[in-house]
Amino acid sequence: MDSTTSSPREHEQRFRDLYDAAYVDLLRFARRRVHPTHAEDVVGEVMLVAWRRLDDVPAEPSAARAWLFGVARNALRNTWRREARTDAVAVRLGEVRRGPADADHHPDMIACRVDIAAAWPLLSASDQEAIALSVLDGLTAPEAATVLGISPSAFRLRLSRARRTLRRHVDSTPIGVTGHPAPERSPR
């Protein structure tokens, strides 16, 4: 992708390329963080920003994807500036489902899913975010750092701490405990 805008037709084609390349990944990014019915709205808001700031979008596809994720995160973080005033955006996990597909999985894997589902809500939003950017969103440390607006080394440190915290919660989770949603807002 060029770094400057030229004709309207070229601008639209560049945006078309970005849109086609990043739409699904951006939708999945949003679905991990908001109710699924809201995810397409988030994508739309982010893509409108990209349309108007196309010259700021990095040329390299994976860097462009991280740039879009960063815009989405800013939008979601602003949306959720509520009582907790958190600077991080919480990430949700799917439900633990048991069915015929589990027959192909080792019992340890099934147990691990149950334990993680129970431990995940105990993590801070910042820890959830670091792990999700790496494991679920599939970003490299420099890309995840771009999303968070921190240095790659700071992200690696944050990810390492988050993983340790998750392991600590998982290892201390009583067998049989299942996950539950994040706590409600607290009264004041």
Add this chain to the structure above:
Amino acid sequence: MRRHTADTVTAALRDLDPAPSTELTQAELNRADAMFARIVATSRDEPVPEVQGRPHRSWSRLLATAGLAGAVGVGTPVLLFGGGSAYGSWTPTPLPLTDVVAARAATTCRAALDVPDRGERVAVAERRGGWTYVLLAGPATEAVCLMPDDLVGQDPTAREDFFGSYDTDRVAPPTLDPDRINEATSMEGSTDQGWFSSVEGFVGSDVTGVTVHTSSGLDIEASVSDNRFAAWWPSHKQSSDHPAETWSYTVHLADGSTRRTR
């Protein structure tokens, strides 16, 4: 207690991905194409608005709003306009609106935001100086609008001194002890009169009043109606000279006592 390897934890996390890799359905593809068409139909020369703490707004309405404008930054589009001086007539004590005027304000709010009427009630409607604020609340949707009094009941599309937002992903009202309040949303926005901050939330059954104390020194009487409260006040765009504002509450109870919250 069980111990899992790092690889097992990573694999299990991916199994729990709420958005696993999948092909878009035809309906999703159609919506994506329609969204693309709406985006490229907008002017790319308009600056991207920046806003802090806004609740979610409908995407479709944003794109349909020709007057979309705002400050520059990596933010998200909102239905706000301009940036000016102050809300000179603003008062820390609100005046309640009559049901008729409140309904007219609600009509203007819905029209501006293109929110279909799904039976949302007027939860809060107030006037501070020359500005009317209305909070519409329904089971799934809430909308907030701030408008000059002379815009109440009028067509807002040609005006540049209106702020509106709505949230289509509301959570259920919290269960509160009688003497408690719950701040559901705080946000900052702007009209051509400048930036403002607003809060809204829920109150317990014994709460008769709520006062907001801001770090800028304002003491603002919130409107309290049924189980809701709301207030707004003039503020500044955040900068090194104007760091993020904070506030606390005094809750006034039916027995005449008060309770201070952080």
